[in-house]
Amino acid sequence: MQQFFDYLDLFCPLSFEGKQAIEKASVIQSMPKGTIVVEEGKVCHYLYFLKKGAVRGFHNLDGKEVTYWFAFENTFATSLYSFISRKPALETICFMEDSEVVILHYDDLQKLYKTHPEIEHLGRLLDEHYYVMLEERMFSYMFRTAKERYENLVKTTPHILQRMPLGHIASYLGISQETLSRIRNKS
């Protein structure tokens, strides 16, 4: 649990009571490789903090799985879109390695927001953090070529290359596996 709080402290240090309240509301759980926690089309009720492991979110497009995002240790791995909006998730979330997570239910989080202003403050900062990351992605998707996005990925998140198969990375970048293979082998 300390690992989770360390992450939260990066955004805003919580009081002891705040942490206690969060701890009381959450559960630690193991997720074997292959576990599916969120299904496209269903509302996502849980926030998952990834203590260990790797996760992939993908969308089913005409029978093909297109990767929407990846997540690794020390981030949230949930369909934030569905969790926030209470609308059906746009993607399926699947664990790619044996993993460990901290789980928090939507209703419990709302209660925490009501009773602890400092947690609502933290929630706002987290929302903003994830907003900023999403906008950076949106921007790179609109204004950068697939090659530039690949080079950026190599530079900023090289661990993805080690831990995910090329096909998943290609669809994440918005290109076919063949094109990505060509990009990397002859820059």
Next chain:
Amino acid sequence: MQQFFDYLDLFCPLSFEGKQAIEKASVIQSMPKGTIVVEEGKVCHYLYFLKKGAVRGFHNLDGKEVTYWFAFENTFATSLYSFISRKPALETICFMEDSEVVILHYDDLQKLYKTHPEIEHLGRLLDEHYYVMLEERMFSYMFRTAKERYENLVKTTPHILQRMPLGHIASYLGISQETLSRIRNKS
């Protein structure tokens, strides 16, 4: 000012004191057509609520202006990315019609957050609302064709077609003006 509060009330009704505090911190201003309020590469310090008018955010890509988003009456029109993160804005924001806005400075908003938990609550809800909208756009950009995106635009925000030239709409959809012209003339 009432118009602004009506918008905020959609997210969460504020107390009289809360509204008073916001009113005290904000300014109403006219923006003639052509006014540029945020410049790409500079940090955006203000939140603009659009009472009336229309706005365009665009990014300079190799000398070409590529539209990133549009905004009309009764929404915020700012580089939320820059405002939140304090990083340089990715886009320039330009008024497309004579407009009226409510302006709120970043520092004043932070003060309001500190002194009024209800405003922080509202801020979280607004952040989440804009996150959800951004994710819907990201999703449609990744998984829908330009034609589908155009049809969706016709269905959900037809006023854009009336109030913005085709070239801007095309680059917003991620295609050339010629292609959009062909799409609409022979579906």
Next chain:
DNA sequence: CGCCGAGTTGAACTGAATCAAGAAACGTGG
């Protein structure tokens, strides 16, 4: 040893960009 998944490579095809020219709409001043 042979199978299987992952990655590479080649060739043909295609959707969209670009380039270029023309038509239509609009606003301004004479």
Next chain:
DNA sequence: CCACGTTTCTTGATTCAGTTCAACTCGGCG
């Protein structure tokens, strides 16, 4: 109210990046 220039939109021809399909290579593993 018309003539003019500017901006906006359409249409056609060409080109090109990236997809698709298919075959092949490589490394691990029963």
